[in-house]
Amino acid sequence: MTTTPLAIGIHDLAVATASSVVELDDLAARAGIDPAKFRIGLGQEQMSVPGQDEDIVTMGAAAAQRILDRHGADGIRTVFFATETGIDQSRAAGVHVHELLGLPRSVRVVELKQACYAATAAMQAAAGLIARNPEERVLVIASDVARYDLDSAAEPTQGAGAVAFLVSADPALAVLEPIGGLYTAEIDDFWRPNDSVTAVVDGKLSVSAYIDGFTGAWDDFRARGGVDVTEIDRFCHHQPFTKMAVKAHRALAEHTGVELAPELVALTTGYNRRIGNSYTASLYIALAALLDGAGGNDDDLTGARIGMFSYGSGSVSEFFTLVVQPGYRAATRGDETAALLDARSRVDVDSYRELHALAHRDSTVDVEIAPDSPGEFHFTGITGRARRYSRG
Ligand code: HMG
Numbered sequence: 001m002t003t004t005p006l007a008i009g010i011h012d013l014a015v016a017t018a019s020s021v022v023e024l025d026d027l028a029a030r031a032g033i034d035p036a037k038f039r040i041g042l043g044q045e046q047m048s049v050p051g052q053d054e055d056i057v058t059m060g061a062a063a064a065q066r067i068l069d070r071h072g073a074d075g076i077r078t079v080f081f082a083t084e085t086g087i088d089q090s091r092a093a094g095v096h097v098h099e100l101l102g103l104p105r106s107v108r109v110v111e112l113k114q115a116c117y118a119a120t121a122a123m124q125a126a127a128g129l130i131a132r133n134p135e136e137r138v139l140v141i142a143s144d145v146a147r148y149d150l151d152s153a154a155e156p157t158q159g160a161g162a163v164a165f166l167v168s169a170d171p172a173l174a175v176l177e178p179i180g181g182l183y184t185a186e187i188d189d190f191w192r193p194n195d196s197v198t199a200v201v202d203g204k205l206s207v208s209a210y211i212d213g214f215t216g217a218w219d220d221f222r223a224r225g226g227v228d229v230t231e232i233d234r235f236c237h238h239q240p241f242t243k244m245a246v247k248a249h250r251a252l253a254e255h256t257g258v259e260l261a262p263e264l265v266a267l268t269t270g271y272n273r274r275i276g277n278s279y280t281a282s283l284y285i286a287l288a289a290l291l292d293g294a295g296g297n298d299d300d301l302t303g304a305r306i307g308m309f310s311y312g313s314g315s316v317s318e319f320f321t322l323v324v325q326p327g328y329r330a331a332t333r334g335d336e337t338a339a340l341l342d343a344r345s346r347v348d349v350d351s352y353r354e355l356h357a358l359a360h361r362d363s364t365v366d367v368e369i370a371p372d373s374p375g376e377f378h379f380t381g382i383t384g385r386a387r388r389y390s391r392g
Helices: 023-030 035-042 056-071 095-101 118-132 203-223 244-256 279-292 334-342 351-355
Strands: 008-017 020-023 047-049 076-084 110-111 136-147 159-169 175-182 233-236 306-312 316-324 379-385 386-391
Touching: 008 056, 008 118, 008 279, 008 316, 008 334, 020 023, 020 351, 023 035, 023 351, 035 110, 035 118, 035 244, 047 351, 056 136, 056 159, 056 379, 056 386, 076 095, 076 118, 076 279, 095 110, 095 136, 095 386, 110 118, 118 136, 118 159, 118 175, 118 306, 118 316, 159 244, 159 279, 175 203, 203 244, 203 316, 233 244, 233 279, 279 306, 279 334
Parallel strands: 047 159, 076 110, 076 136, 233 306
Antiparallel strands: 008 159, 008 175, 020 047, 136 159, 175 316, 306 316, 379 386
16 A cells, blocks of 8 residues: 655745844945945845844744734644754743743744754754644744854844744645755854854855855755756755855856756845845745745746755755645735835944944843834843843
């Protein structure tokens, strides 16, 4: 007797970001750099910046709330929170989100970390749980604030953003295909020591490590029976800056010896150009842009196979594929995401630098932070060494 494999994948996907934004043209002007370096050289226009009352919890909760508004919490027994800008060494940030959203007590909440890769690990773990019990749905939240030193080469590649996605059987957006390619290599390209709020990065090394991870994961994907490159209709990459996706696409063409049109990747960059690096969320924000047609393209992607490349410095890489489902358009959220990007307040470089300096909070000093950002969820300060949050 043969059984049809269960279709498991992404049922819904919501994006959130911080409420302030820096124009990279302003940053370039301040630094005396040609703005074309950021716009064309890096492929970035803006970067989201969290206000004092925003962090990975408030952004993650905002994304997840939209998923719950549409689908409720029935069947959710697991919340995975992927981040590399964790707010505590012990408690999962997702536990705060669980409380803010009023999720049932009968839910497990866990935080996953491996630089920008962890949301993909969460999705694969979710697929495993659902294969065992198809009635369950898993809420994956990926939320990060990318922060580098002021005046460093990495500064224009900062950003802040979150996604929440529901993994389920018979998904409305995209089915996860079973074959994935993996590549892990210890490398000092990017990391964040426990005593630092900014990442340590060797920029040039990180770019070549990313490409090596991509071709390594691709080779593993093929060795395990993954489809030929000509059978992939679009490519989504982790986008620390959107030009990185272009570089990776070229590298795959060279590696496989197959010409790959730039359009196959270009339509994934519309949101990340405006949000900046959102680490764990970045790949899934690229996916949202593609499905939403945020690049101004309204191709019907029904049945299209999307190649997804997830990279986390340090490093772990995975290449896998999704197949877009009939009727997916009814489940996308393009208008919502465009509205939240447009609603951000522009801050000047001085104000952004002040916010950057406030990133480090000494937990031994109680502080009260008045809700200031327009969002529903707020970081309200520290008391008794614990971070506090409010809703409304
Ligand atoms: P840089 O020093 O600004 O690099 O650092 P550059 O001088 O080589 O310039 C960048 C590009 O701008 C070049 O294009 C220049 O030619 C171009 P490319 O040769 O690369 O195609 N350029 C111009 N273009 C048009 N008009 C001009 C002009 N001038 C120059 N006037 C770097 C760039 C990305 C290294 C830096 O921003 C950095 O260190 N960023 C942080 C690290 C990073 O994002 N790495 C990416 C790969 S690792 C990764 O993705 C993981 C990560 O997300 C973390 C995680 O996993 O957790 C970071």
